[in-house]
Amino acid sequence: MAEIIDGKLVTQVTRKKTAEMTARFKELTGVTPGLAVILVGDDPASAVYVRNKHKGCLDIGMNSFQIEYPKETTEEELLSKIKELNEDENVHGILVQLPLPKHINEDNVINAISPLKDVDAFHPENVGKILIGKYDFLPCTPAGVMELLAFYNIDIEGKECVVLGRSNIVGKPMSLLLLQKNGTVTVCHSRTKNLADITRRADILVVAIGKADFVTADMVKEGAVVIDVGINRKPDGKLTGDVDFNSVKEKASFITPVPGGVGPMTITMLLANTLTAAQKQVKIY
Numbered sequence: 107m108a109e110i111i112d113g114k115l116v117t118q119v120t121r122k123k124t125a126e127m128t129a130r131f132k133e134l135t136g137v138t139p140g141l142a143v144i145l146v147g148d149d150p151a152s153a154v155y156v157r158n159k160h161k162g163c164l165d166i167g168m169n170s171f172q173i174e175y176p177k178e179t180t181e182e183e184l185l186s187k188i189k190e191l192n193e194d195e196n197v198h199g200i201l202v203q204l205p206l207p208k209h210i211n212e213d214n215v216i217n218a219i220s221p222l223k224d225v226d227a228f229h230p231e232n233v234g235k236i237l238i239g240k241y242d243f244l245p246c247t248p249a250g251v252m253e254l255l256a257f258y259n260i261d262i263e264g265k266e267c268v269v270l271g272r273s274n275i276v277g278k279p280m281s282l283l284l285l286q287k288n289g290t291v292t293v294c295h296s297r298t299k300n301l302a303d304i305t306r307r308a309d310i311l312v313v314a315i316g317k318a319d320f321v322t323a324d325m326v327k328e329g330a331v332v333i334d335v336g337i338n339r340k341p342d343g344k345l346t347g348d349v350d351f352n353s354v355k356e357k358a359s360f361i362t363p364v365p366g367g368v369g370p371m372t373i374t375m376l377l378a379n380t381l382t383a384a385q386k387q388v389k390i391y
């Protein structure tokens with residue numbers, strides 16, 4: 107029976123640390139770190155995430171600027187707002203909630219955010235820095251996974267790490283972070299053949315494919331560490347991950363639950379990135 111990785115506990119500990127560092131930063135500089143979050147349209151899940159980001163900022167003593175636009179907003183209007191925020195010295199981090207309405211080109215939006223304020227680490231400049239291991243920010247979800255592994259003293263060096271999913275937001279950066287910690291990394295995806303043969307090799311299995319309860323016990327090695335990045339809503343309204351928690355927990359050594367595993371860490375890492383951005387932008391550092 108696996109030990110359950112408690113994302114809420116790690117979130118509490120990490121946010122307390124970030125709150126203390128934020129208070130110290132404010133004392134030293136007289137500047138309050140500020141995060142601007144832009145939401146375009148009325149996707150209900152996005153609205154919840156944005157509200158939680160706002161609350162997260164206020165709870166740890168940061169400023170939060172919430173900008174909400176109707177779904178008809180043009181790309182030009184959005185780009186012009188980003189330009190204004192890039193130049194606003196009260197704003198240290200900028201996040202545009204994805205997905206955007208279809209008529210807005212996501213790449214143009216990401217490219218418009220100043221790399222110094224790109225607390226999502228989605229800008230190609232920041233992605234490139236991660237590739238070469240010399241980064242200022244890490245994307246929040248993979249960074250949250252690394253925090254969880256560190257908190258539970260789970261060693262990565264020399265381990266067989268298998269990442270299921272190759273998205274720009276999770277799978278690709280996740281594989282780079284594990285590689286940087288000297289893991290032996292395999293990335294699997296929807297075209298991978300003999301998937302279970304590969305996942306069964308994993309000492310550390312990170313799953314981010316967006317399919318409810320996809321990973322079953324027969325796909326997992328005895329004693330593996332299983333990290334579930336998925337959030338799926340079942341027909342009964344309950345949340346479930348990409349891993350069949352009940353069967354896999356009997357075989358794994360550590361496992362993250364959904365909810366309460368990786369999810370809470372994402373905003374925690376966003377707040378940490380916002381503090382880092384402020385530290386880089388304010389002269390004393």
Ligand code: GUN
Pocket residue numbers: 201202203204205226246247275
């Ligand atoms: N939508 C879902 N996850 C994310 C994220 O990490 N950042 C942004 N900007 N949008 C998202």
